[in-house]
Amino acid sequence: MRGISRSYGRHVIVRDVSFRVDTGRMLALLGPNGCGKSTTLKVLSGAIEPSAGEFTVAGQPGGSDGARRATGYVPDTRGVFPRLTGGEHLELAARLHHAEDWRGRADDLIERLALDEVVDLPAGAYSHGQSRRLSMAMALVARPPLLLVDEPFDGVDLDGVETITDLLVEARAEGAAVVLTTHLLDAAVIADEVAVFRHHELAGPHPTTALLEEHGTLQQAWKHLAHA
Secondary structure, three states: OEEEEEEEOOEEEEEEEOOOOOOOOEEEEEOOOOOOHHHHHHHHHOOOOOOEEEOEEOOEEOOOHHHHHOEEEEOOOOOOOOOOEHHHHHHHHHHHOOOOOOHHHHHHHHHHOOOOOOOOOEHHHOOHHHHHHHHHHHHHOOOOOEEEEEOOOOOOOHHHHHHHHHHHHHHHHOOOEEEEEOOOOOHHHHOOEEEEEEOOEEEEEEEHHHHHHHHOOHHHHHHHHHHO
């Protein structure tokens, strides 16, 4: 991303945001509600256009069909269609990404994310946590080179948090570039780098290990960066 801004009328949501995430790396975006984290991921996903700036995904122009196919996205909302079953969601995601031999991957994700008992039910009957886990499965089923995950732990139980954490780490190990937003700062320690939004601008990224060495915890690092 280079100089990305997004405004609605006179209201600035994101101002002059720039960063790069290489393959096999993970960046955590931190900050309070309304600071621009979700808007940044929506721009990267191609869901909305930036007001200024540009970005590329896997060498493809941002917002293009190629960039979208290279991106797995877990939005901050339920992100599911009420009348489609869980299995139909996964097939839809796989076909949109032009994935081949995806059914084995889907079966593995269904089992690991504890969706096996509801996979044949319409998603409108899912709990919030089940919807979040289904969104994660949809984002991962095609093994995209870019993975955008917006508050993936929201409404998920402790076992789900552990499983999602493992899946994110595995995706990075397989070569994906991962951008994560979360309010669970303890979970953000899995990221290689951390950046903090303040006044709709981004401070960082900073190496996570360096922040932990200097401040002890990401909570203390967040307080320092947010008010520096």
